[in-house]
Amino acid sequence: MTISVLVVDDSSFFRQQIISILRNSSELTVVGTASHGREAVEKAIQLKPDVITMDYEMPVMDGISAVREIMAKAPTAILMFSSLTTSGARVTLDALDAGALDYLPKFRENMTQNELLKQQLIDKILAVAKKRQKPRVAAASERRPGKISLPRKPEIILIGTSTGGPVALQKVLTQIPATIRVPILLIQHMPEAFTGPFAERLDRQCQIRVAEAKDGSVLEPGLALLAPGGKQMMLGSRNSVRIMDGDERLNYKPSVDLTFGSAVKYYRDRALAIVLTGMGADGRDGARLLKQAGSHVWTQDAASCVIDGMPGSIRSAGLSDADIPLDDIAKTLVSVM
16 A cells, blocks of 8 residues: 655645655655645645645745644644755744654755655655554553652763654653753754754743753753754763764764763763654664663653654663653653652
């Protein structure tokens, strides 16, 4: 059974590029196109696609308004296209708040000539489609974990995530009180222009302080440092971080594995690592190092993930000490501190 896709963009050239790329996958079928948000809403209701690729700057109705209306009238897995600019980052974060599941940078170049972009588009559509096809998610009260205790109070919290992470991080961090007495490091797969606006948004929404990490940033209780996009964040001492370009062989910038692994030297068995929703397996190797040193690792449960790749890889490797629904992670965290 193929996955049906509705392509929404005001540029006929860009629509044709996407259609051309999706025709390369036997798993995907384009069932329609729309040139503005109002048409997108109408076709979402009419065609009931599995996935919608959505531009954000369009006439008649913009992409974010269209996402909100589609999620209210015909909930659908939506992949946003966004520009790699600060303003594009803010719009994309608004779209994720409105209900879009993921985003992909919209490049000026011809996408059909870039094999990496072509594969990213297909992979992301397949990933968000699988989320839509998941069975009913049980209510948090049905899945609530038992009381969790740790033999030692953590002295640092490390949270890694990717697809679905912006919304998941917002849900977790907004429930953490300002009185928490440990530093927090956040590793979210994001482009360079996105992490600054995302940190600013979280800082406005949260009781704790949130900032984009800089080279030499000092760890403080109640402060969450977000790894900058396009860079790597490592602990340079027990009290500070180093920001660097990192090895080109690493697939992710920032890399969850790298930050997790760097914590072993300074925190040994006093770290708590949490892996939230995301594609791939970034974080698994770092989690293994932390576990070997005596630290604990939690994962977001599969039912509440947008994509269960990262948490699932840790679960499958036998590295998860607790598998927790997203709605319960913050209060479980506070209970062990």
